[in-house]
Ligand SMILES: C[S@@+](CC[C@H](N)C(=O)[O-])C[C@H]1O[C@@H](n2cnc3c(N)ncnc32)[C@H](O)[C@@H]1O
């Protein structure tokens with residue numbers, strides 16, 4: 001199966017512990033928790049997604065080296081620093097595999113992944129961000145950061161605090177209630193200092 005990509009772009013990581021760092025984003029098509037169609041949103045397992053991941057608009061790649069080269073071409077104007085590719089989606093772990101990780105490494109990338117935690121990780125990932133979803137079994141219980149969209153009905157953040165992550169972030173759920181959700185996440189972090197508030201910097205700054 002070729003790797004299907006929705007978009008690739010150069011921006012600043014807007015979320016989590018690496019917020020503010022320049023990176024190439026590689027957004028894979030497709031997700032196991034929502035079809036991506038608005039008409040299916042209410043019956044989806046994950047109902048609050050802020051992303052269009054439908055369609056291989058940035059290409060389908062049979063050879064992982066071609067995908068890695070396309071991603072690196074977006075970094076090529078940058079001077080210094082360590083090249084970072086952030087694999088997201090959709091759900092990147094439906095497609096990212098050891099071969100593609102090897103190809104990213106071969107062109108010089110450090111590899112970060114944003115995942116919903118329902119799929120096993122493949123070897124080669126350098127930074128793993130897991131964002132658990134209500135009603136989806138969490139298969140990946142360790143990583144670099146756990147980033148919980150908050151609030152999610154039926155999800156108590158304390159469920160996750162014993163897991164083996166270096167950072168724990170609450171990210172206010174974007175949408176109609178983002179202002180109230182930001183207040184709620186702020187109050188939660190003030191009461192539970194193990195959690196840090198993470199705002200989506202790219203949305204605040206108008207970046208991609
Ligand atoms: C679009 S998802 C793609 C990666 C993966 N499927 C996942 O859910 O982690 C990227 C990040 O955006 C977060 N996210 C999605 N919709 C959001 C929303 N409405 N408000 C805040 N964060 C959101 C996800 O939880 C995840 O951390």
Ligand SMILES: Nc1nc2[nH]cc(C(=O)O)c2c(=O)[nH]1
Pocket residue numbers: 011012013014015025051088089114202207208
């Ligand atoms: N700038 C920027 N930072 C991001 N961090 C995670 C993103 C995602 O959609 O996974 C994202 C995104 O879409 N844009």
Ligand code: SF4
Pocket residue numbers: 031032033034046047048049050051053089090091116133
């Ligand atoms: S799991 Fe991630 S990509 Fe899939 S619908 Fe939820 S937020 Fe969107």
Ligand SMILES: [Mg+2]
Pocket residue numbers: 050051
């Ligand atoms: Mg996004």
